[in-house]
Amino acid sequence: MHRFFVPFESIFETKVVFPAEISFQIRKVLRLSDGEKVAVLDNSGLTRLVTLELTGNGSVEGVVQETIRENRELPIHLDLYVSLTSREKFEWVLQKTTEAGVSRIIPFISERSLIHGNEKDPDLKKQQRRVAIMREAAEQCERSLLPTLEPAVSFQDAIRSVSGTGTNLLFWEEERERTIWQALDTADRNPSRISLMTGPEGGFTEMEAQFAQSHGWQLVTLGSRILRMETAAIAAILQTAYEIDRRKSLP
Structure with a gap:
């Protein structure tokens, strides 16, 4: 239907x-x-x-x-902070993370982001296209609720926006040991909201990682392989959603 x-x-x-x-x-x-x-x-x-x-x-x-x-949503609210990139990649991220269950997507611009300039204030036609992609993905995968797409912000503003609240995970290729599972072990057992951040094609700089850490974000790894930026975004959502579902099934 x-x-x-x-x-x-x-x-x-x-x-x-x-x-x-x-x-x-x-x-x-x-x-x-x-x-x-x-x-x-x-x-x-x-x-x-x-x-x-x-x-x-x-x-x-x-x-x-x-x-x-109907209730076909994840048991928690998942926010994804994702670096702006080329139109094709960004639209793919919007589509696939919507299918995976993301609640809110916040684009940001960091030092190595491919897109800068006026993307903080995209034209109406571009924004409507992005929202339509997310709506069609939500319809196709039979979601109950639409995710929200926020305006783009700077990396620093993105980090500060949730500083000191909830569970905040930044995925960094230089972090080799701390996994999602370990990070969630130190968080609330039943968090209502988790914020995830994945970087641009060139990754986060060491200074950016340190800035995030100083504002309460945990640095975590997605594994031993280096993923494309769009792959990292979907992997972060899927791994986190799986782990939350698994934990909620525990006695």
Whole structure:
């Protein structure tokens, strides 16, 4: 069954009025028919099972048949701080980390980041494209909630933004011993939020790693191999999510 995140203002008690871009997707891209059933999500955890009504003017509405509450999210809130990079790589990171269960993505610019300049204030079209990539990924993997994409910040501001709060892990290729498992052993057994930070193509500088450490971030390794920056981002999310799930299953 196809799933669509729809703005709350388009959802009524007994019907859904699909926005123009989703109506176009339903009619022209997916070629769904009148009477077919789809799932409509409002980003609150509620899912409405809807029967489509294709009108003559090109718009699409839906009759709500049933409303259910789903929980397909990770048991904790995972924030990913990821270095800005080329458009193709960054969009891949947005897509794959959304599929992996990230809650919030905060791009940052560090000394070795490939992208600098006006990326702290991307144009509206670029931001809309990025959000659409995340929304489509969340629909495809049947998530209950959409992750949030924040504006880009400097490395220093990213580090300071969570200093002294929660569990904060910075993945650094020069750290050879401390693993995610060891880092979480020193954290709360049941944290509600974990912040993860992965670096640019050239990695973090030693000064940046020391700066993070001085603000309460733990330096951890993703293993003995050097990963591409986009691979490191998805590996960090997956390893952390697996370990949290494993720990929650323990007596």
